[in-house]
Amino acid sequence: xxxxxxxxxxxxxxxxxxxxxxxxxxxxxxxxxxxxxxxxxxxxxxxxxxxxxxxxxxxxxxxxxxxxxxxxxxxxxxxxxxxxxxxxxxxxxxxxxxxxxxxxxxxxxxxxxxxxxxxxxxxxxxxxxxxxxxxxxxxxxxxxxxxxxxxxxxxxxxxxxxxxxxxxxxxxxxxxxxxxxxxxxxxxxxxxxxxxxxxxxxxxxxxxxxxxxxxxxxxxxxxxxxxxxxxxxxxxxxxxxxxxxxxxxxxxxxxxxxxxxxxxxxxxxxxxxxxxxxxxxxxxxxxxxxxxxxxxxxxxxxxxxxxxxxxxxxxxxxxxxxxxxxxxxxxxxxxxxxxxxxxxxxxxxxxxxxxxxxxxxxxxxxxxxxxxxxxxxxxxxxxxxxxxxxxxxxxxxxxxxxxxxxxxxxx
Numbered sequence: 001x002x003x004x005x006x007x008x009x010x011x012x013x014x015x016x017x018x019x020x021x022x023x024x025x026x027x028x029x030x031x032x033x034x035x036x037x038x039x040x041x042x043x044x045x046x047x048x049x050x051x052x053x054x055x056x057x058x059x060x061x062x063x064x065x066x067x068x069x070x071x072x073x074x075x076x077x078x079x080x081x082x083x084x085x086x087x088x089x090x091x092x093x094x095x096x097x098x099x100x101x102x103x104x105x106x107x108x109x110x111x112x113x114x115x116x117x118x119x120x121x122x123x124x125x126x127x128x129x130x131x132x133x134x135x136x137x138x139x140x141x142x143x144x145x146x147x148x149x150x151x152x153x154x155x156x157x158x159x160x161x162x163x164x165x166x167x168x169x170x171x172x173x174x175x176x177x178x179x180x181x182x183x184x185x186x187x188x189x190x191x192x193x194x195x196x197x198x199x200x201x202x203x204x205x206x207x208x209x210x211x212x213x214x215x216x217x218x219x220x221x222x223x224x225x226x227x228x229x230x231x232x233x234x235x236x237x238x239x240x241x242x243x244x245x246x247x248x249x250x251x252x253x254x255x256x257x258x259x260x261x262x263x264x265x266x267x268x269x270x271x272x273x274x275x276x277x278x279x280x281x282x283x284x285x286x287x288x289x290x291x292x293x294x295x296x297x298x299x300x301x302x303x304x305x306x307x308x309x310x311x312x313x314x315x316x317x318x319x320x321x322x323x324x325x326x327x328x329x330x331x332x333x334x335x336x337x338x339x340x341x342x343x344x345x346x347x348x349x350x351x352x353x354x355x356x357x358x359x360x361x362x363x364x365x366x367x368x369x370x371x372x373x374x375x376x377x378x379x380x381x382x383x384x385x386x387x388x389x390x391x392x393x394x395x396x397x398x399x400x401x402x403x404x405x406x407x408x409x410x411x
Contacts, residue, residue: 035361039328041339041348044366047324050340051252051284052113053275053315054085055291059099061089065292069302070103073291074110078385081297081308082316084111087256087287090118090151090165092131092178097154104160113163113320114155115287117206117256119178122147126180133174135181136190145194152200164201164230166256167191170208184217191224201229206256209238212245219249230284232256240277252284259289259296265379265403268306272351272405275314276336280329286314309377313405316383317347317375335360335400346410348372352400362408364394369410372396378404 034040055073057065065073076082086107088100104114120131121144128134136144152162167190171182182190187205195202205214210233219225231246234257246253255278260267278286288311292298297308304312322342330336334354340347346369352358374386378401389396389408400406 034328034363037332037335038361038363039331039335039337039350041328041346041362041364042326042366043339043341043346043364043369045326046341047326048253048282048284050279050318050320050322050324051254052084052320053286053311053318054083054087054112055288055297056087056089056257057103057107057291058089059103060091060096062290062293064099065103066302067106069292069298070106070110072302072304073298074107074112076316076319079304080316081304081312082319083291083297083311084113084315084320085285085287086112086114088114088116090116090148092118092120092122094147094150094154097151098158100155101158101160104155105158108160111320114160115164115166115203115256116151116155116162117166117169117203118148118180119169120180131178132176133179133181136186141190141194142197145190145197149198152198162200164203165198166203166206166232167195168204169206169257170234171205172211172214173208182214184214187214188218188221188224191218191227192221195227202227203230203232203254203256204228206232206234207238208234208236210235210241210243210255211238212243215243216245219245219251225249225251230254234258235274235278240274240281242281247282253282254285254287255283256285256287257289258287261295263295263305263307265306268310269351269353269403269405271307272310272313273336273353275311276329276338276349276351279314279324279338304382306377306379306382309382310405312383313375313377313407314349317407317409318342318349319345322347332358332360334358337362344411346372348408350400350406350408352402352404352406355402357402358400359397360400361395361397364391364396368394372408372410374398375407375409376401376404377406378402383407 073083125140126134230252232254290296318340322340327339336351
C-alpha cells in the first residue's frame with residue numbers, strides 16, 4: 001500500500017484521464033449508425049475475461065475480518081457485495097503465517113480466489129537487515145523463493161490454497177513501513193532463476209502507479225515472461241490505461257490495489273468510474289485496499305458503505321468467468337457504460353455522473369435479450385432491485401437516476 005492522507009483522485013484528474021483515454025465510443029458500429037446518444041451492446045464482440053473484484057484483509061496490521069464480515073463481503077445475495085478475490089499479505093515472519101488462514105479459508109469456501117503479496121522478505125535476507133527499505137541480498141534469491149513457497153504450502157495445507165503470489169508489493173516506491181526495493185533487472189533475475197520453485201501463478205511487478213517500465217523489461221525477456229501469469233499494478237497517481245504488451249504476451253492485467261479516503265456519495269461514485277475505466281482498459285480484475293475500513297466497502301462497524309454498494313453493482317452481477325463485450329463506452333456527456341456476458345447472462349452497467357435524470361437507450365446486437373432486471377445505487381438507494389424491464393426489438397430505453405450506478409442483468 002502507498003499511504004495517502006488526501007484524495008488520490010480529484011474530479012479534475014479523473015476528467016483529464018477520461019478525456020485522454022476513456023471517452024471514445026468503443027464499438028464496431030459508427031456513431032452515425034445509432035440514434036443520437038444511444039449505446040450499442042455487441043454481444044458477439046468479446047474482450048477480456050473477468051476474474052473478479054476484491055479487496056485486502058491484513059490481520060497482521062489491523063484486526064481480522066469476522067465471519068459475518070466475510071459473508072457480507074463475499075456473499076452474492078441481497079445486502080451483500082459479491083466480491084470474488086481476497087488479497088492477503090505474505091508475512092515476513094513464518095510464525096505469523098497462521099494469522100492469514102481463518103478469513104482466507106472462509107472466503108475460499110464462498111468461492112473467492114486468494115492472492116498474496118509480500119511487503120518485505122525476512123530481514124535477514126536483505127541488504128540492510130531491516131524490514132523497511134533495502135533490497136534482497138544477492139545471496140538470498142533461493143531463500144526468498146523458498147519463503148514464498150513455504151507460505152503457499154502452508155495456506156494450501158490449511159484449506160486456503162493460493163491462486164497466485166506476487167513477488168513484491170510496490171517495489172518502486174520509498175515508504176516508512178514494510179517494504180523492499182527491486183530494480184527491473186533484479187526482478188528479471190528472480191523470475192528467470194528462482195520463481196519456478198514457488199509453485200504458484202506469479203504476479204509482477206505491482207508498481208505503485210502502474211509504471212510500465214519494469215513490466216516492459218520483464219515481458220521483453222522471454223524466460224522471465226514465461227514465468228509470469230499476471231501483470232499487476234496499483235493506480236496511485238498514475239491513472240488508468242491499457243497495456244497492449246501484456247495482452248500480446250498472453251498475460252492477464254490486474255489492478256491489485258487502490259484506495260480513496262473520501263466517503264461522501266460523489267467519492268463513492270468516482271470509484272464506479274474508476275472501475276469502469278479499469279474494465280475498459282482491458283483489466284481482468286479490480287481489487288480495493290482494506291475491505292473493512294471507514295473508506296472501504298465495509299465500514300469499521302461491519303456495515304456496507306456507499307462505496308461497497310457501488311462495488312456490488314459490478315461484483316454481484318459480473319461474476320468470474322464473464323467476458324466484457326464491446327459497448328459504446330461514453331454515449332452521452334455524463335454517461336459511462338460497460339457490458340458483459342457469461343453463458344446466458346448479459347450484464348450492462350451504466351453510470352450517470354450528471355446531476356439530472358437522463359434517458360438512455362441501449363441497443364443489443366448479436367443476440368436477442370428480452371428482459372433485464374434493474375438494480376440501482378445512488379445517494380438514496382443501495383443496490384436496490386427495481387423490477388424487470390422488457391426490450392422491444394432488442395432495444396431498451398430507460399431513465400437513469402441522477403448521480404447513480406445502474407446494473408441491468410438478464411439471464
